[in-house]
Amino acid sequence: MFSFSRSPYMTALFSFGVFLLFIFLQNTVIYTSLQTVFSTGGLCACKKCVMDLNDDDWFFMRFNPTVPALLNRRNSAMRSDVFTWWKGLQSDPKKANFSDVVDVLFSLFPDEEHHVVTDPNRCRTCAVVGNSGNILGSHYGQLIDSHNFVIRINKGPTKGYETDVGSKTTHRIMYPESAVDLDNSTHLVLLPFKIKDMLWLISVFTTKHVTSTYTRVRPSINAVREKVMIIHPAFIKYVYESWLRKHGSYPSTGFITLIFALHICDQVSVFGFGAKRDGNWHHYFDNSLAHFSRGLHRGDYESRTIHELLLMDKIALHKGV
Known part of the structure; x- marks a missing residue:
């Protein structure tokens, strides 16, 4: 039997x-x-908060408020799988010891928990401003500048485009190859794809000796040391796995910025994302066409995910023209 x-x-x-x-x-x-x-009305004073998890399992299964968005000395010890994945993003022949780099980083830059304090009386509104050509002719400038935080990406300029993109910048997310000068009111938010990106940041504020990564980079930029922030490598992996379900090789800077905003803001408005109405993809400050759905980032899947966030009322998407 x-x-x-x-x-x-x-x-x-x-x-x-x-x-x-x-x-x-x-x-x-x-x-x-x-x-x-994180129930509605308990976390912030907005009519509807990003962090309200009562809406739908789709959002709950992706959004993880325990993942550190920004690096500091206390959360810098990474799991081996996170560190291995992050180091594999780009070839980096520099054999720097990560813990040594962290020690130098936070002897120079603020070693704190940025933007983590919640207050039921707070309603922090954020504008994420992408670089799509669809923002030209939109006259969104005044609306963008009305937000508490205005987060811009890479080299997207404001001068000469104020009517459409606004003039205010509180945070600019960049990496060495996309670095630009900042004014004294803007946080430099480094998006590190490799250890050498962190070494470049150190060099910018000290010896200025790092002049190349896989291409030539600026050895120095105008920025305020006290306003420097660094995206946590574990956050990049989280965006790739939880939000993109491992589509592509790694997330685009724009998509990481959007998810970053969901973690630090109470309401998120998105501008300058997507194609123009004629279907073409290019920056508002140049006319070089891009093949959005191809390459490393699988922009088509990113676009579908952004559309889901819109349908769930987690973001307000301003499509431009």
Whole structure:
């Protein structure tokens, strides 16, 4: 007669079932707790908060408020899988020790938890301004500047384009190859794809000896040391795995910026993303065409994810012209 106790297959099946039940119950507890903590009206004073997790499982399964968005000394110890993935993003022959680099970073730049304090009386509005040509002729400038935070990406200029893109910049996300000068009111937010990006940042404010990565980069830029922030490598991996489901090789700067805004803002408005109405993709400050759905970033999947956020009322998307 067949005996359950003598069957290794049934024992393994039973063990696997117990494991799945544990995971399900664990996620249920976490979900219930998050719903209680981040319920509408409990986290911020906006009519609707980004962090309201009562809406839909689609958002809950992607959004993880425990992932550090910005690097500091206390959260710099990365799991081996995170560190290996991050180092594999781009070839980096520089054999710098990461912990040594962190020590230098936070002897120079603010070593703090940026933008993590929540207040039920706060309604922090943020404009994420992309570089799409669809923003030309939009006259969004005044609307963009009305937000508490205005987050710009890479080299997107404001001078000469104020009517459409505004003039205010509180944060600019960049990496060495896209670096530009900043005014004294703007936070430099480094998006590090490799250790050498962090070494470049150190060099900018000290010796100015780093002049190339995989291409020539600016050895110096105008920026305020006290306003420097650094995106956490674990956050890049989180965006890639949780939000893009590993489509492409790694997320685009624009998409990382959008998810970053979801983590530090109460309401997020998005400008300058997507193609023009004629279907062409190019920057508002040049006319070189881009093939958005191809290449490393799988922009088509990023676009679908942004559309889902719009449908769920997590963002306001201003499509331009």
